[in-house]
Every structure is written in C-alpha cells, then in structure tokens.
Amino acid sequence: MNPTSEPVVEVSDLFRKFGDRTVIDNLSFTIHRGETLVIMGGSGCGKSTLLRHIIGVMKPTAGSVKIFGQEITAMDDREIAEVRRRFGMLFQSGALLASLSVGENVALPLLQHTDMSIDEIQETVTQKLQMVGLNGFNDLKPSEISGGMRKRVGLARALALDPELLFSDEPTSGLDPIMTAVVDKLTLELTKDEGMTAVVVTHDMTSAFRIATRMIMLGRGRILAQGTPDEIRTHPDPEVQQFINGEPDGPMPLNLSQDDHAHHPHVKARPLVSARRRFHHKMP
Amino acid sequence: MKNFLRLNASLLYWVFVAPFKGEVFKISPIFRQMVFIGVRATPMVALTAFSIGVTLAMQAAHSLQELGAEIYVPDLVMVSLLREMGPVLIAVIVIGRSGSAVAAELGTMKVSEEIEALEVMAINPISYLIVPRFIAMLIMLPALTIFGNYIGVFGGWAVCHFALDVTTAGYILRAIESANTWDLYSGIIKSAVFAWIIITIACNAGLRVEGGAEGVGQATTAAVVQSLLAMLVSNAILTSLFFFK
Numbered sequence: 323m324n325p326t327s328e329p330v331v332e333v334s335d336l337f338r339k340f341g342d343r344t345v346i347d348n349l350s351f352t353i354h355r356g357e358t359l360v361i362m363g364g365s366g367c368g369k370s371t372l373l374r375h376i377i378g379v380m381k382p383t384a385g386s387v388k389i390f391g392q393e394i395t396a397m398d399d400r401e402i403a404e405v406r407r408r409f410g411m412l413f414q415s416g417a418l419l420a421s422l423s424v425g426e427n428v429a430l431p432l433l434q435h436t437d438m439s440i441d442e443i444q445e446t447v448t449q450k451l452q453m454v455g456l457n458g459f460n461d462l463k464p465s466e467i468s469g470g471m472r473k474r475v476g477l478a479r480a481l482a483l484d485p486e487l488l489f490s491d492e493p494t495s496g497l498d499p500i501m502t503a504v505v506d507k508l509t510l511e512l513t514k515d516e517g518m519t520a521v522v523v524t525h526d527m528t529s530a531f532r533i534a535t536r537m538i539m540l541g542r543g544r545i546l547a548q549g550t551p552d553e554i555r556t557h558p559d560p561e562v563q564q565f566i567n568g569e570p571d572g573p574m575p576l577n578l579s580q581d582d583h584a585h586h587p588h589v590k591a592r593p594l595v596s597a598r599r600r601f602h603h604k605m606p
Numbered sequence: 607m608k609n610f611l612r613l614n615a616s617l618l619y620w621v622f623v624a625p626f627k628g629e630v631f632k633i634s635p636i637f638r639q640m641v642f643i644g645v646r647a648t649p650m651v652a653l654t655a656f657s658i659g660v661t662l663a664m665q666a667a668h669s670l671q672e673l674g675a676e677i678y679v680p681d682l683v684m685v686s687l688l689r690e691m692g693p694v695l696i697a698v699i700v701i702g703r704s705g706s707a708v709a710a711e712l713g714t715m716k717v718s719e720e721i722e723a724l725e726v727m728a729i730n731p732i733s734y735l736i737v738p739r740f741i742a743m744l745i746m747l748p749a750l751t752i753f754g755n756y757i758g759v760f761g762g763w764a765v766c767h768f769a770l771d772v773t774t775a776g777y778i779l780r781a782i783e784s785a786n787t788w789d790l791y792s793g794i795i796k797s798a799v800f801a802w803i804i805i806t807i808a809c810n811a812g813l814r815v816e817g818g819a820e821g822v823g824q825a826t827t828a829a830v831v832q833s834l835l836a837m838l839v840s841n842a843i844l845t846s847l848f849f850f851k
Contacts, residue, residue, distance in 0.1 A: 413722075419720050434729050435728065
C-alpha cells in the first residue's frame with residue numbers, strides 16, 4: 323500500500339443543488355491507488371448522491387470529478403462507458419437483473435465486455451462467487467435468494483472484470499457478522515494484494531474501522547472530518563464522536579425534515595412534486 | 607414527447623448505425639423476445655381472428671342474403687379483414703399482452719436500480735434491453751397479422767360452409783378474386799407501423815418510471831392507453847393515404 327502513488331479519484335470543489343437546497347457543498351478529496359476510503363455519515367447526508375456523482379450517473383452543478391485522471395463531468399456517454407469498464411460498483415440493493423440467474427448476472431459484464439469463451443466465463447463466475455462465499459447458487463434467480471446473498475452476488479458481479487477501482491454502497495448492511503468479516507477480508511485482500519482501490523459507503527462502524535485506510539465523515543453535504551481511522555477515532559468534533567459511537571443523544575439532529583430527504587432519488591417529497599423531474603436520470 | 611423522440615433517435619442509432627461501428631447487437635435476446643411477443647400470443651390471436659372472421663361473415667350474410675347475393679360474402683370478409691380488422695384488432699391484442707408487459711417489466715427494472723446498474727456496468731440499456739424488444743415486435747406483429755388473416759378467412763369460411771349456401775370452392779374462388787395483393791400489403795405495412803408505435807411507447811413509459819410500484823402501475827396504464835390511441839389515429843391516417851384518394 324502506497325498512499326503517495328497516483329490519484330485514482332479526484333473530487334474538487336464539487337457542488338450539487340436541488341432547487342435551493344445544496345446537497346453537496348464544496349467537497350474536495352483525492353483517493354490514491356491502493357487506498358480504501360470509507361465515506362460515513364447519517365442517512366440522507368448526501369453519501370449516495372456523492373457516489374452517484376463520482377460514477378457519472380448524476381452531473382454536478384459545479385466542480386470537477388476525475389477518475390483515472392479523466393474528467394468525468396465533461397464526458398459524453400461513450401467516453402463514460404469506457405471509464406466504467408475499469409471500475410466495479412456494488413449497489414445498495416444489489417441491483418441484480420431479476421430476469422437472469424445468479425450465474426448469468428455475474429457473467430453479464432464478462433459476456434458484454436470480453437471475448438472469453440463460455441467455459442472460461444463459467445470458470446470465472448464460479449471463482450468470483452466462491453470469493454464471496456456462495457457455492458452452488460448459480461442457477462437460482464435473485465428472487466430465490468436472501469437479501470444478503472443478493473448483495474454478495476452484486477459484489478461478485480462488481481468484481482467480475484477484476485476492476486482497478488471498486489465502489490461499494492453499504493456492502494455489509496443485511497449481512498450477518500461472519501459474512502461481514504468475509505466481505506471485509508475480501509476487500510482488504512484485493513486492495514493490499516491486487517492494488518485495487520476501494521471507495522466504501524457504510525454505516526457499519528466495525529466494518530469501517532476494519533477496512534479503512536482513510537475515512538471521510540459527511541454531514542449536511544460537507545466534510546465534517548477526514549483522516550486515518552485513528553485520527554477519526556480520536557477526533558474532537560462531538561458530532562463525529564456521536565456517530566462513531568452510535569449514541570442517541572448529541573449534537574446531530576434526531577429528525578430530518580422532509581426537505582432533507584428531497585434530494586434522494588427514491589423518496590418523493592410531497593411539497594416538492596415539481597422537483598421530481600430534476601431527479602430523472604438522463605438516459606443515454 | 608422530448609424523451610420519446612430521443613428514445614426513437616437512439617433506437618435508430620443502435621439498430622442501424624452502431625452495427626457498422628462494430629457494436630453489433632446480440633441475436634439470441636431477439637429470439638427470446640420474439641417468443642414472448644409473438645409465439646405465445648398465437649392462441650389469443652387465433653381466437654380473436656376466428657371470431658372476427660365469423661362475425662364479419664355473419665354481418666355480410668345478413669345484408670347480402672336480402673339481395674340474394676350470398677356469394678359476395680367472401681369478398682366482404684377478405685377486404686375488411688386484410689385491410690382493417692386484421693391489423694387493428696391484432697394490434698389491440700398485442701398492446702394488451704405485450705405493450706403492458708414491456709412497460710411494467712422495464713418500469714420495475716428502473717425502480718429497482720437495474721437500469722442504472724446496467725449503465726454503470728457500461729452496458730447501454732437501449733442496446734441491451736430495448737433493441738431486442740423493438741426488433742422482435744417489428745417482426746412478430748406483421749407475422750401475427752398474416753397468421754390472423756389466415757385464421758379470419760377460415761372463420762368466414764366456417765360460416766359460409768355450415769350456415770350459408772356457399773361451397774368451399776366458391777368461397778376460395780371469390781376470396782382470391784376479390785382481394786388483391788395490395789390489400790394484404792397495406793395491412794402488413796399498417797401492422798409494421800403499429801409495431802413501431804406500440805413498442806416505442808411501451809419502452810418510453812417503462813424507462814421513465816419514477817417512484818416505485820405506483821409509478822410502474824401508472825406507466826403500464828399510460829403505455830396501453832397511449833399506444834391504443836396512437837394506433838387508432840395512425841390507422842385512420844394510413845387508411846386515408848392508402849385507399850381514400
């Protein structure tokens with residue numbers, strides 16, 4: 323691990339507004355090769371929105387996002403697709419294709435982006451599913467397995483093309499403690515041994531401190547704290563302490579107002595119905 | 607409307623331009639969709655077309671018998687079936703069966719982040735999801751229409767044979783003599799246009815779904831209603847272009 327090596331993701335002066343509300347407020351950070359960056363923060367603080375901006379699904383109001391040194395905010399769909407072949411993404415829900423079996427889901431990126439033979443693909447699929455602790459589930463449909471298993475299949479799919487960079491949105495939520503440890507170990511192995519870079523959004527503090535080489539804590543669209551796990555653990559900000567120790571009382575607001583949720587693409591805020599259109603992701 | 611036109615433009619690109627740039631779409635998903643849209647619809651289409659054929663023959667017989675011109679029943683069945691009833695009613699069946707299914711399926715994929723996941727895997731959703739359905743529909747709706755025409759003519763024959771004094775030979779002769787190939791072709795052209803309308807409206811409705819199960823339901827209804835209206839209006843326009851000069 324060499325944090326001084328080349329930057330893989332560079333976010334600078336990123337702003338995103340939905341109407342009058344600023345969801346991402348002047349964020350800047352850099353992720354270097356081989357690092358595992360954990361992004362933490364309360365629900366609705368802009369974590370998933372930030373991730374969506376980094377992978378180019380959403381366009382920022384202002385600012386720049388560079389992946390592998392290329393500016394993703396200025397790219398057309400074809401150029402973004404080129405960059406996306408080099409990274410994997412694990413969605414919060416797994417986002418498996420319901421019409422395909424578990425094996426076919428993992429095989430999908432291989433079928434679409436490589437010239438591997440069917441035998442090679444089958445071998446890779448089995449190997450990737452073994453990595454996440456799933457054997458013999460290849461022929462089941464996503465609807466026939468549990469949520470935690472779906473998430474692990476999603477991870478296997480994200481790793482199918484041996485990406486240089488992995489984005490995980492809550493990789494361990496819904497997993498039992500043992501499987502959480504398995505997934506964490508896998509992330510550690512891939513970053514340490516293969517030089518993969520990982521960006522992990524999580525609520526799970528045990529897992530976060532286990533895998534992180536650096537952590538960012540978001541709140542109200544800003545970076546509240548960033549640093550190594552040790553620096554975060556001893557951070558003076560009471561909000562950070564409240565969050566990492568999971569205390570009910572503290573400076574963090576207990577209830578979010580409806581406006582705080584309005585930016586979430588799957589939550590429709592009633593008073594802001596006219597704002598719905600802005601959440602509509604542009605289809606290529 | 608803007609989204610609809612954009613979808614059409616990118617569809618045309620992925621079907622006609624991208625293959626020449628080395629991004630050829632896969633053939634096997636097209637066949638899978640052809641089975642869903644076409645093959646599995648044959649029993650319904652056959653029943654519909656048979657009923658139309660029988661109904662047309664009975665209505666024709668009712669009027670023509672008074673004039674003692676029963677022998678012209680096949681003429682009426684053929685012309686109205688090939689030109690209008692066949693393409694329109696089979697399109698109605700396909701809208702109800704496949705248009706709604708496509709909208710609901712794509713809508714569900716949209717709300718469960720599957721389409722976003724495809725994009726992030728650098729798989730274009732238009733090329734991966736829409737193109738197979740588009741091509742399958744463009745092939746299968748005209749095919750179903752031709753199939754339905756046969757069954758409808760058979761229905762007309764059944765009435766003539768069992769209830770009227772028209773012989774089988776007489777029916778076939780009159781049928782062949784009255785209808786010309788343009789009647790058939792116009793019907794096929796119509797059904798190809800309907801196919802385009804049905805599948806693009808259904809896909810557009812599905813891809814634009816927002817807000818969970820409620821949104822999927824609304825999109826499905828919108829797809830059915832809009833494609834029915836668009837289909838009937840375009841049928842009137844096409845009839846006026848083809849036959850009303």
